[in-house]
Amino acid sequence: MSQETKPKSEAEFYQRDRRLHPPALTPDYKTSVARSPRYSMISLQNSISEMTGPVFGHNDIDPVDNDLISNYAKAGDPVGERIIVHGRVLDENAHPVRNTLVEIWQANASGRYRHKKDNYLGALDPNFGGCGRTITDENGYYFFRTIKPGAYPWRNWVNNWRPAHIHVSVFGSGFVQRLITQLYFEGDPLIPLCPIVKTIPDPDAIEQLIAKLDLNSTIPLDSIAYKFDIVLRGRRSTLFENRLEGN
């Protein structure tokens, strides 16, 4: 691999573009009002504290942890639309993010979470847990098999419904890349109505969170596939020294 495509590992990460991310205070999402800082963040240049992050290996997880159709099945398969969610974790330079932990969680086909705090009347599924995890391969590739989650109501305005979504957590190689986001599904009419989606000020950034129907990866007579690429912060090529240490 050339020097250009493999930056020295001590290279700093690009600054986060806060204009594409939701700001902290987004009053239409009511809970944010009392949970958002009022002072500006202090911007830090990267030090070793920010540029490093936890390393996970295959010893940490079970190979079947990425199969939500089977990982909680007790007496049969869960009910609902069988789907595959797959894609790549890339950085802003379009380099694969290898061997990184991807964790997901979601409601079942009824829009009900297996969580003691969820009392929605949508039924629990005895064969569905709703969480999975995997580690990307050498190409940054990952996949999960699951049930397409249902929409569900939440107490924000009186008649708010979350679009079908899967929560996604990714690490990357440095703590600065730590990201939690949500995956939405192409064509869902609830997406433009959702106050949580609309915390994101940038329409292109919203579009980037919508998984696309992927017929080429669909398994005939078995499962529909959706493709979802995740982009983490990239790091600068060290054209000149960063001088992180020493003088």
Added chain:
Amino acid sequence: MPQKLDYLRESASQTAGPYVHIGLAPGAAGFDIYEQELGWDIAGPNATGERIRVEGVVIDGIGSPVKDVLLEVWQANANGHYAHPDGGGPVEDGFRGWGRVITDFETGEWAFDTIKPGPVMGRNGRMMAPHLNLWIVARGINIGLNTRMYFDDEAEANATDPVINLIEWEKRRATLIAKRSERDGKPVYRFDIRLQGDDETVFFDI
């Protein structure tokens, strides 16, 4: 026509929501699914350094504890090395330096057991005082909040820490300093995080 830069854009953040525990701490959500949950053992049995407990509560703008928070910690070992290929040096077998905890659903209290980190080499050869890097997500928090926890018994190192000294308002620096006490002969550091208001904790854009 100007050249177009071909960078990708980072995926936008979204709140972790109220049920973050299902994915990241399913045992706490009330069900067993994984052989092992991640993030419970930060330092491992071989780590040198002082064993400490860190605890606190996250407080919202009303002054109420936030009861559905998930915190992650990233820290160096006692020699100031991170468990990462670019971490500055070797770490003990089993030292991970990363932890994940949730708050108690009734009280909002969180706690973790670890070792006290050593000072870490910062930019331009300036040493950083011992600190923990913390990341906080919850319902109502649209993008994870980064902060640092420093130790009140490291006053001398804190005074020259390059990050603390970036904070122009000296009064705000105090929001990053945990207070040491002893309980049953074991050191405990108290670190309450205030999301909003007069004593709002300093958060960093890292």
